[in-house]
Structures are given as structure tokens and as C-alpha cells.
Amino acid sequence: MATHVLAPSDPDGSIAAGQWLAGGRASALFAVLAGLSLALMTGGSRPVVERERLGRSAGLVVRALLIAGLGLALGGLDSGLAVILTYYGVLFWCGLPFLGLTARPLLALATVWVVVAPVLSHLVRPALPDRGTASPTFAALADPGRLLSELLLTGYYPVLPWLGYLLVGLALGRLDLSARRVQALVALVGGVIAVAATTLSRLLTRQQSVIDALISDPPSGETGPELLDRIAYGTYGTTPTGGAWEWLLVVAPHSGTPFDLAQTIGSALLVVGLCLLVVGALPKAGERFVAVFFGAGAMTLTLYTLHVIMKTPEVPPAETPDTYLWHVLVVLAVGAVYAGLRRRGPLEQVVAAASAAVAQSLSLTRPRSDLV
Numbered sequence: 001m002a003t004h005v006l007a008p009s010d011p012d013g014s015i016a017a018g019q020w021l022a023g024g025r026a027s028a029l030f031a032v033l034a035g036l037s038l039a040l041m042t043g044g045s046r047p048v049v050e051r052e053r054l055g056r057s058a059g060l061v062v063r064a065l066l067i068a069g070l071g072l073a074l075g076g077l078d079s080g081l082a083v084i085l086t087y088y089g090v091l092f093w094c095g096l097p098f099l100g101l102t103a104r105p106l107l108a109l110a111t112v113w114v115v116v117a118p119v120l121s122h123l124v125r126p127a128l129p130d131r132g133t134a135s136p137t138f139a140a141l142a143d144p145g146r147l148l149s150e151l152l153l154t155g156y157y158p159v160l161p162w163l164g165y166l167l168v169g170l171a172l173g174r175l176d177l178s179a180r181r182v183q184a185l186v187a188l189v190g191g192v193i194a195v196a197a198t199t200l201s202r203l204l205t206r207q208q209s210v211i212d213a214l215i216s217d218p219p220s221g222e223t224g225p226e227l228l229d230r231i232a233y234g235t236y237g238t239t240p241t242g243g244a245w246e247w248l249l250v251v252a253p254h255s256g257t258p259f260d261l262a263q264t265i266g267s268a269l270l271v272v273g274l275c276l277l278v279v280g281a282l283p284k285a286g287e288r289f290v291a292v293f294f295g296a297g298a299m300t301l302t303l304y305t306l307h308v309i310m311k312t313p314e315v316p317p318a319e320t321p322d323t324y325l326w327h328v329l330v331v332l333a334v335g336a337v338y339a340g341l342r343r344r345g346p347l348e349q350v351v352a353a354a355s356a357a358v359a360q361s362l363s364l365t366r367p368r369s370d371l372v
Contacts, residue, residue, distance in 0.1 A: 024253025035169020295339025
């Protein structure tokens with residue numbers, strides 16, 4: 001919400017604190033948690049097998065279809081946002097073949113994917129049509145080829161490189177996250193990866209030859225040396241493909257480069273590890289307080305949808321400097337009420353019921369509750 005509502009820069013032209021902290025990292029954490037959700041719904045540290053896996057996979061297909069459909073509906077609203085949910089649904093589908101893997105092969109695959117997928121994207125995108133809109137809508141179904149290229153490669157949250165986030169999340173969910181040692185290791189490794197990727201990228205992009213190459217191959221609408229300052233705020237899901245391979249060295253938010261993916265994966269691991277450590281150190285009463293106060297985290301599908309609707313001109317609050325506070329207060333209040341009543345969010349309930357019905361028709365076990 002901070003990246004959607006707050007100004008990206010301060011009056012003096014410097015990057016605002018909200019953008020510096022959350023730009024690119026918030027959506028990456030969202031995608032890593034998608035993988036973690038899939039892992040928890042399919043056995044946790046012991047992946048389900050055979051008929052049980054078939055049933056839960058079928059349930060996930062339905063879940064992804066409903067989420068993607070909701071994304072298309074929200075994309076048609078005048079919110080000014082690049083709605084992530086349609087990409088999110090496709091990401092779920094792409095994760096299904098990897099549900100049977102354990103943590104080690106998932107981590108190995110994710111490592112390779114983070115390096116290889118951006119390179120493949122850079123090679124393939126010049127032959128694809130330009131992105132039509134920031135958010136796919138139902139109207140985009142009239143041109144399925146273009147819609148597919150946007151969802152997989154040219155869109156704001158391209159699924160092909162973003163699958164790396166899902167694989168990391170799956171690997172996380174296959175670990176024993178109740179163990180304090182594992183929690184600390186996740187946080188430590190995440191912090192090291194984030195710092196290392198950022199530092200190495202900045203060292204490489206300070207080379208004059210790299211700077212010249214970036215300026216000579218700017219994104220559409222960007223020109224001159226000011227481009228180097230502009231990309232610090234982020235790009236729009238991809239890098240230019242005019243010939244400068246040096247773009248793969250940048251760490252800008254939403255650039256989809258190996259360094260961007262590594263840095264945001266590291267920050268996501270750091271957040272997950274620290275949250276587990278903090279909550280694990282609380283007494284039982286403290287855990288319950290956190291569960292209620294931050295209950296919004298258990299109904300993100302409903303509250304993300306509400307946030308998008310609140311961003312439309314027809315729905316209050318109006319766009320003013322204090323709008324962010326109202327968004328936060330509304331979602332925390334709604335989340336706390338539902339958590340206090342121990343109830344699922346309305347959209348979570350609908351999606352879970354449809355998914356469970358399909359899963360139970362193919363297996364004898366009910367899928368575990370999800371995070372979104």
C-alpha cells in the first residue's frame with residue numbers, strides 16, 4: 001500500500017522512505033509467500049503424494065483460476081494500479097509441477113532460475129508484442145496470444161522470471177520453520193543475499209562502459225543521463241531489449257534482472273525469518289495479540305481487493321497526503337475484527353470452499369488452510 005499510495009520521492013527529489021524500503025520488495029514478498037502457501041497446502045516439510053497430491057493440485061487449479069479471474073475484474077477498475085492477481089493466479093499454475101520436490105532441489109532449481117530466466121526473457125521479448133496495459137482485463141481475453149506474452153514475459157509482474165520467487169517460497173515451506181535455528185538461518189541468509197546482490201550490482205553499474213550502454217538503450221520515454229537516477233525508483237516489470245545486455249546488471253525495483261530477483265528474494269527471506277523469530281519469542285498471550293492486531297495478513301486476498309477499490313475515484317478516501325493512513329487503518333481494523341472472531345475473509349472463504357470441493361472429489365483429505 002505504501003508503494004501504491006505514498007509519493008515515491010520527497011520534495012527535494014530524493015527517494016522517499018516508503019519507496020526506498022518497499023519498492024519492488026513488497027510484491028516480491030507477496031510472491032514468495034505464494035510459494036510458501038503452496039508448500040503448506042501440500043504437506044509442508046513432507047510433500048503429499050499420489051492421489052492426495054492429485055486432489056490438492058486440482059484444488060489449486062481452481063484456486064488459481066478464481067484469483068486470476070478476480071485480477072481481470074480488478075484490472076478493469078480505474079484504480080491506477082498494476083493489479084498483481086492475474087499474474088499471481090498464473091504463477092500458481094506454473095508452480096504445480098514442482099509440488100513434489102523437497103527443499104534442496106527446490107533451492108537449487110530456484111538458484112538456476114534466477115540467473116537463466118532473465119536471460120531468456122531478454123532474448124525472447126524483442127520478438128513479442130508490446131505490453132498493452134499495466135493490468136490485464138477481461139477484454140484482453142479477445143487476444144489470448146498477446147495476453148499470454150504479457151502474463152509470462154512482458155507484463156508488470158512477468159511470471160517466467162517471477163517463478164523464481166515461487167520456487168524459493170516452496171523451498172521455505174518444505175523446511176521445519178518451527179525450529180529457531182532454521183528461522184535464524186533464513187533471516188541471516190536472506191540478509192546476506194540482499195546486501196551482496198545490491199553491492200555487486202552497484203559496483204558493476206558504476207563502470208563507465210556500463211553507464212554508456214544503459215544511456216544508449218533507454219526505456220521508452222526516458223532519455224539522457226537522468227535515466228540513471230530515474231531507474232533507482234524502479235522500472236515497469238522488465239528491462240529494455242534494444243541490445244544492451246548491461247541492463248541485466250541493474251538492481252532497480254521491478255526490473256526482473258538476476259540482481260533484482262536475488263536482492264528481493266533476500267529481503268523476503270529476511271522478513272520471513274525475522275517475523276518467525278519475533279513471534280516465536282512471544283508468550284502465548286503475545287502471539288494471540290499479534291494474530292489479532294495483524295489479522296489482515298490472514299485475509300490478504302479480500303483486503304488487497306478492498307485496497308484496489310479504495311484507490312478508485314468513486315470510493316473514499318480521496319487522494320490526499322493522509323490517504324495512506326486511512327488505507328492502513330481500514331485494513332488493520334477489518335483484519336482485526338475477522339481474526340478476533342476467528343473467521344476467514346469473505347473472498348478467502350469462497351476460494352477455499354471451491355478449492356476444497358474439487359480437491360475432495362479427487363482425494364480423501366481436505367487441503368490445509370492457505371495464506372491468501
